[in-house]
Amino acid sequence: MRCQFCKTKDATVHVTEIADQKVKKVDACAACAKEKNYDDPTAFALADHLLGLGASQKMEEAAEALGTLSCSQCGYTQADFKKSGRLGCAHCYEVFAEGLDSVLKTMHKDTQHRGKMPAGVQKTNQSVRILERLSKELQKAIQKEDFETAARIRDEIKVAKVAS
Amino acid sequence: MSILDFLIPPSEVSRRSGPHDKIVLSSRVRLARNLRSIPFPSHSKKADRLKAFEALMPVVRGLGQMGPTAFSESMDKLPALEKQLLVERHLISREHAAKNAGSGIVLNREETVCVMVNEEDHLRMQALQPGLQLRQAWMIIDGVDSALQETIEFAFAEKYGFLTACPTNLGTGIRVSAMLHLPGLVLAEQINQIIQAVNKLGLAVRGLYGEGTEALGNIFQVSNQMTLGETENDIVERINKVLLQIIEHEENARLAQLEKKPAVLLNHIGRAYGILGNAWSISSKEALNLLSFMRLGIDIGLFRETPKALVDELFLRSQPAHLQLAHPLREKLGSDERDLFRAEMLRERTAGFPKPDASSLRRGGGPVSDKGEI
Numbered sequence: 001m002r003c004q005f006c007k008t009k010d011a012t013v014h015v016t017e018i019a020d021q022k023v024k025k026v027d028a029c030a031a032c033a034k035e036k037n038y039d040d041p042t043a044f045a046l047a048d049h050l051l052g053l054g055a056s057q058k059m060e061e062a063a064e065a066l067g068t069l070s071c072s073q074c075g076y077t078q079a080d081f082k083k084s085g086r087l088g089c090a091h092c093y094e095v096f097a098e099g100l101d102s103v104l105k106t107m108h109k110d111t112q113h114r115g116k117m118p119a120g121v122q123k124t125n126q127s128v129r130i131l132e133r134l135s136k137e138l139q140k141a142i143q144k145e146d147f148e149t150a151a152r153i154r155d156e157i158k159v160a161k162v163a164s
Numbered sequence: 165m166s167i168l169d170f171l172i173p174p175s176e177v178s179r180r181s182g183p184h185d186k187i188v189l190s191s192r193v194r195l196a197r198n199l200r201s202i203p204f205p206s207h208s209k210k211a212d213r214l215k216a217f218e219a220l221m222p223v224v225r226g227l228g229q230m231g232p233t234a235f236s237e238s239m240d241k242l243p244a245l246e247k248q249l250l251v252e253r254h255l256i257s258r259e260h261a262a263k264n265a266g267s268g269i270v271l272n273r274e275e276t277v278c279v280m281v282n283e284e285d286h287l288r289m290q291a292l293q294p295g296l297q298l299r300q301a302w303m304i305i306d307g308v309d310s311a312l313q314e315t316i317e318f319a320f321a322e323k324y325g326f327l328t329a330c331p332t333n334l335g336t337g338i339r340v341s342a343m344l345h346l347p348g349l350v351l352a353e354q355i356n357q358i359i360q361a362v363n364k365l366g367l368a369v370r371g372l373y374g375e376g377t378e379a380l381g382n383i384f385q386v387s388n389q390m391t392l393g394e395t396e397n398d399i400v401e402r403i404n405k406v407l408l409q410i411i412e413h414e415e416n417a418r419l420a421q422l423e424k425k426p427a428v429l430l431n432h433i434g435r436a437y438g439i440l441g442n443a444w445s446i447s448s449k450e451a452l453n454l455l456s457f458m459r460l461g462i463d464i465g466l467f468r469e470t471p472k473a474l475v476d477e478l479f480l481r482s483q484p485a486h487l488q489l490a491h492p493l494r495e496k497l498g499s500d501e502r503d504l505f506r507a508e509m510l511r512e513r514t515a516g517f518p519k520p521d522a523s524s525l526r527r528g529g530g531p532v533s534d535k536g537e538i
Binding site: 088 | 198200201202203204206207208284306309310313314317318319320321322323324325326327329330331332334335336338366389390391392393394395396
């Protein structure tokens with residue numbers, strides 16, 4: 001079979017693309033396939049491949065929902081996101097947060113991280129939680145007019161604040 | 165030191181063993197991490213990539229876990245053939261092999277920890293273990309990650325966890341995977357069912373070299389797809405559980421095949437033995453598929469004197485870069501010449517293998533029932 005583009009070399013790349021109920025077949029030689037971007041069939045189905053069926057559509061919707069946003073830190077745009085399915089930098093996750101959640105839901109178990117945390121974050125989290133608990137207890141003690149307990153909790157809060 | 169001198173020779177690396185290594189060739193846990201202040205490598209300019217490279221390489225190299233004799237190199241210093249060698253050893257990804265200046269690799273002496281700098285993320289670090297040892301691998305890489313976090317601030321958000329270039333890796337950034345040898349399920353034509361079932365559990369099944377590759381030599385890679393919303397331990401435990409199930413199915417498929425269709429099984433193994441010992445030209449695909457049957461033959465006791473490590477060694481040596489580098493002239497071989505040279509290597513190396521001995525199956529009170537006529 002000859003390459004349908006240059007019509008001289010043998011076709012070695014065969015791609016069948018089905019979109020909107022239309023079947024498009026491409027038979028190309030390696031050089032033409034590369035030129036026409038058919039050498040990497042995973043490129044256009046990348047999102048589907050990675051994220052499971054239907055995800056690429058979701059991704060496009062998300063990209064559209066993001067409008068003409070671009071990241072102030074790295075200049076990444078919605079078009080880049082749509083094309084690559086990837087983000088440009090850490091800040092992008094804030095810029096594109098709105099459209100991301102629906103995409104993440106199709107990919108992951110949940111959209112809230114539950115795994116390992118950096119030691120610093122973990123510590124702050126912990127101390128914030130301790131402070132929250134203590135101030136609740138303090139309120140309760142004051143309501144009950146149990147001032148002895150309240151004074152003890154107040155001291156505990158002081159210590160916790162210093163520790164954090 | 166060149167990576168060629170650094171890498172453990174195939175004969176040694178094949179001798180490693182671990183739990184369930186008849187079926188589970190290796191376990192791997194990989195973490196993706198990025199620096200907070202530099203754009204992800206896929207989107208950053210060369211200057212940024214170099215900045216990340218220069219910031220990360222010495223820190224990774226200096227980790228206690230890497231030991232005093234780690235190999236560390238910039239990707240542009242490695243010739244294509246040596247990069248391919250690393251891919252065949254499953255130490256780097258095919259994507260990373262395509263990288264040049266601004267990307268690097270750090271590998272420890274034992275080849276149990278390998279860190280890719282500036283692959284798709286600033287850091288892709290992985291721990292490798294022989295056999296089924298996912299927990300062990302996770303423990304090792306968790307330690308590496310924690311050690312790095314003492315000096316490096318990674319991109320992290322309370323909601324999304326560790327931030328990665330691709331949202332599919334977000335959160336834990338973890339990819340837990342195992343390489344499985346499943347000739348029994350392939351022969352019994354149950355492999356597609358298994359793949360579908362595993363997919364339904366949110367795990368991916370891939371070929372020998374990962375994403376988008378063929379299952380050469382009846383080898384499949386099982387890994388998690390979801391990385392956000394679960395703890396690392398939950399992910400490791402879930403895969404571990406699924407793998408134990410797959411192991412059981414593979415064992416059953418082998419036994420059933422031996423009991424019901426021993427002739428089919430012995431025919432495959434006998435032919436593999438014959439062709440490997442007598443072919444004059446053989447492609448890597450054919451060689452890997454035949455070696456898979458040899459490995460199965462050893463597992464079920466047809467080759468009593470031949471250790472599994474020998475076949476695993478040939479499995480490595482049959483792959484293109486390994487073969488090319490073993491050629492005395494080290495000149496670039498065409499694929500036809502490679503097939504000739506591969507056949508020559510296999511003929512020589514299998515010459516000492518004893519013939520498959522089906523009688524030993526019965527003598528040893530092996531798993532063949534009385535009904536099974538051989």
